[in-house]
Amino acid sequence: MMTESTSSGKFITFEGVDGCGKSTQAEKLVEKLFEIDISAVTVREPGGDPISESIRKLLLHAEESMSDRAEALLMISSRAQLTDKVILPHIINGKWVVADRYADSTLAYQGGGRGLSVNALDEINNFGTYTLKPDITFFIDVPIEKADERMSVSRDRIEKEGSNFQQRVRDQYLTIHAKDPDRVVLINGEQSIDKVFEDVWSAMKEKFSL
Numbered sequence: 001m002m003t004e005s006t007s008s009g010k011f012i013t014f015e016g017v018d019g020c021g022k023s024t025q026a027e028k029l030v031e032k033l034f035e036i037d038i039s040a041v042t043v044r045e046p047g048g049d050p051i052s053e054s055i056r057k058l059l060l061h062a063e064e065s066m067s068d069r070a071e072a073l074l075m076i077s078s079r080a081q082l083t084d085k086v087i088l089p090h091i092i093n094g095k096w097v098v099a100d101r102y103a104d105s106t107l108a109y110q111g112g113g114r115g116l117s118v119n120a121l122d123e124i125n126n127f128g129t130y131t132l133k134p135d136i137t138f139f140i141d142v143p144i145e146k147a148d149e150r151m152s153v154s155r156d157r158i159e160k161e162g163s164n165f166q167q168r169v170r171d172q173y174l175t176i177h178a179k180d181p182d183r184v185v186l187i188n189g190e191q192s193i194d195k196v197f198e199d200v201w202s203a204m205k206e207k208f209s210l
Contacts, residue, residue, distance in 0.1 A: 009095050010096045011091055011096075011135050012099070012134060012137075012204075013098075013099045013101070013104070013136075013137045014026045014099065015101060015105060015108070015140070015184075016139055016140040016142070016147075016173065017170050018155075019146075019151040020147050021140055021142070021150070021189050021196065022100060022138070023100050025193075025196055028200075029200060029204070032201060033098075040097070040098055041095055041096075041098070042100065043087060043100070044100040045078065045082065045100065045101035046060075046079070049085050051085075052082045055077060055081075059074050061156060061157060066157075068114040069116065073124070076106060076124050077128070079102065079103065080128035080129065083128065083129045084130075087132070103129055104176055106121050106125055107176060108170075108173045108176065109158065109169050112168045112169050112175075113166075113168050113172070115168075134183065136183060136203065138185050138187055139173050139176070140187050142189035144167050146189075147166065148163060
């Protein structure tokens with residue numbers, strides 16, 4: 001199992017299929033934290049660090065065929081760099097880190113979507129992240145058809161995989177939530193942006209006594 005952060009800093013992640021609206025909610029949460037004088041930063045995956053951003057370009061825009069295992073290992077490599085150079089230093093210094101995707105994404109996309117061993121991916125994730133576990137994770141859940149409508153015409157390599165792939169990803173996210181409901185909070189992403197954030201903030205207040 002991953003270990004929770006132990007400093008005054010907190011680690012919050014947003015997860016979901018492409019087009020679910022998680023990036024918008026992550027940004028809104030950081031704005032809200034600033035309003036109540038909590039120092040917070042956002043990071044995105046893959047990316048968030050110069051080396052991780054270089055890996056992101058390869059992962060999302062490679063023109064050559066990439067094996068599923070190479071994709072998974074590159075994702076976790078990007079995460080390992082981000083965790084070591086950005087996330088952990090901020091948490092140790094007392095900042096709250098809000099991440100647009102983290103370890104659960106690999107379990108959902110490369111595990112559920114690609115069909116790789118979720119247990120094996122979990123072990124490699126733990127190695128790459130120093131077993132860091134989010135204090136709370138928001139899974140913004142929307143039907144695949146709705147998510148597809150929201151996505152832009154210009155799509156990256158993984159976004160182009162189609163609805164069957166995305167459905168397998170969503171199913172794995174639902175499994176992750178069912179196994180760890182105390183950490184992974186399921187939010188109905190079909191609601192308005194403001195209503196989704198209302199649910200997010202309600203869970204934040206309860207979790208952290210804000």
